[in-house]
Amino acid sequence: MPTAHARSERLNMRVSPEALATIREAAAAQQQDVSAFVLGAAMEHAREVLLRDRVIRLTPRELDQVDAALDGEPQVIPEIAALIAAVRRETPQHGTKEFASR
Template sequence: MPTSPPRTERVEARIAPEVLEIVRRAAEIEGRSVSDFLVGAAQEAARRTIEQMQIIRLSMEEQQRFAALLLTPPELPPAMARAAKAHKKLIAPSQ
């Protein structure tokens, strides 16, 4: 079994007694300490939250529309085309 890195940080939280009882019961069922159970649950919740913010999920229809727009992008509006042209002049690569 791989060893865990040493724990050096401390987090405190106040919870209602009935919530603590549920957590104790769940930790007991898994054969873990309350602290270990809470750390594991918090870590899993944190990973899910980060994943939800970093992964874009699209329906099949949305995927097809996205790919089509990448392959054949719409024409730029006139103001955007002028801005792109001005940007190229201003940020011309040095040669």
């Protein structure tokens, strides 16, 4: 349960009657009050913006490196190939007796 201190800041805005009617209708459809609906939508969008800003920001040089790696020939990494082979040996394939008996 949030404490009074957790919700001590205030956010005010003016919107058109049409926008408010749409927000009220959507909030009711989600069984939320307008404040909870608007805060939830704003927080979801804010998190998406921050994630994109923090995770997908590349310098031009880094972008060139990614492009070059994607355009290049695939390379086998022996350690990863060995791990995949080991997992395949341990994991029964669909339709085999070993898989059906489990």
